[in-house]
Amino acid sequence: MSTADVVQAASRHKENTEKLTEAAFERAGRAWKRVNPGAIVSSWQILSAGVIGAVMLAQTETIENSNDYIDFAFNDQNIDGLDAKLRPGAIVGTMPATGATLDAALAGVAYHALDHIGRGRSVREAMDGGMLDLAQLVQYAVADSSRASAKVRMGTTTTTSVGYTRVVSAGCCARCAVLAGRFYRWNDGFLRHPNCLCLHFPATSAVAAQTATDPYEAFDALSEAEQDRIYTKAGAEAIRNGADMNQVINSRRGMTTSGRFTSEGTTKSGYFRISSEAGRAGKRRLSVDELMRRAGNDKSRFVSLLTEYGYFV
Incomplete structure (x- = not known):
């Protein structure tokens, strides 16, 4: 087997x-x-x-x-x-x-x-x-x-380092894609959103490492239309231009109702606050959607804004 x-x-x-x-x-x-x-x-x-x-x-x-x-x-x-x-x-x-x-x-x-x-x-x-x-x-x-x-x-179990590993399926959501192969302790497991395509199964940490997949390879395997659907048009375009997938995906977690700003990474020890030009200057973090809106059709401007607001790692 x-x-x-x-x-x-x-x-x-x-x-x-x-x-x-x-x-x-x-x-x-x-x-x-x-x-x-x-x-x-x-x-x-x-x-x-x-x-x-x-x-x-x-x-x-x-x-x-x-x-x-x-x-x-x-x-x-x-x-x-x-x-x-x-x-x-x-x-x-x-x-x-x-x-x-x-x-x-x-x-x-x-x-x-x-x-x-x-x-x-x-x-x-x-x-x-x-x-x-x-x-x-x-x-x-x-x-x-x-x-x-x-x-x-x-x-x-009497075997050490036994827990669960997360296995994602093709076409899974953006949040799940970056968690492929994640190992969870035996008494932890993981939460699923409605209609989640992920599986988890009992595994040693060594086996969990074997199931890990590269989220960027999974992203590249999708058509551009599917990338836009799963990661949003702005998010997918940011990733295609080299932005860090985790920063892009996690930024949606803290988006304001208007969609212009995000609170992700903005705490005193957050990545945006300590590692980006805008963060160190005390600015509010703009969302990827807002950066795309401001850049218009200027791709170089979009990349520059992504860099300024900490979406490149």
């Missing part, structure tokens, strides 16, 4: 978890559509009983799948661990991240809908909001069951 085999196993486990989540939500969504708008709480209390069973089934199956997948990953990398697996009954029927029971969490969906109506929302808007709440609840209930199972297994 190889690292590629483990990545494929991680991908299959992610796909299986998503399918189980979709099946549970399909049952939940059908039930929510049958709720009586004139008796939201009482009718949902009856209808949600079947939903609880569907979510519990999905939780049980994803825990079993998680155990099988981690067995595969451990065996492939000769990772030693105690023969300790999460007993599904310990968390099935709960929200693993909080410990709340599923019935209490599901009841909250109905009460939230009533709160929306009480605040002036239409019944239709409140019910639509309830459907969104329900989708998120089901996703967390199933996904967190898998994560809880993984944490138990990872916590019993």
Whole structure:
């Protein structure tokens, strides 16, 4: 077996978890559509009983799948661990991240809908909001069951330097691209945004290093149109002109509502403040979008501004 085999196993486990989540939500969504708008709480209390069973089934199956997948990953990398697996009954029927029971969490969906109506929302808007709440609840209930199972297994390893490595997929978002191959401690893991294409799998730090990919190579492999879509037109143009990818991507994290400025790197010890001409002069850091707007069609001016505002490292 190889690292590629483990990545494929991680991908299959992610796909299986998503399918189980979709099946549970399909049952939940059908039930929510049958709720009586004139008796939201009482009718949902009856209808949600079947939903609880569907979510519990999905939780049980994803825990079993998680155990099988981690067995595969451990065996492939000769990772030693105690023969300790999460007993599904310990968390099935709960929200693993909080410990709340599923019935209490599901009841909250109905009460939230009533709160929306009480605040002036239409019944239709409140019910639509309830459907969104329900989708998120089901996703967390199933996904967190898998994560809880993984944490138990990872916590019993006797091999040193075991954690998770992040594997990105082609076409992933800009923030994820720069994190390819990042190693996380066994009790850390990483957050995913909605529709994230990344995978993480149990690995030693040595294996994690093998999965690391060069984000610039991934960028260059994209068409210019795809670069513009993923990294934004201004961001992609900055990277194509040699700007540091991390500085460009991270700058969007602190952008003001107007899009003209960013707070990224502007603390006293921040890179912009101590390493750039504009930062040392006490100026506010302009965003890449604003620099492109000011440069117009003058590429050399754009590069000069990128340099002045600390986007080259």
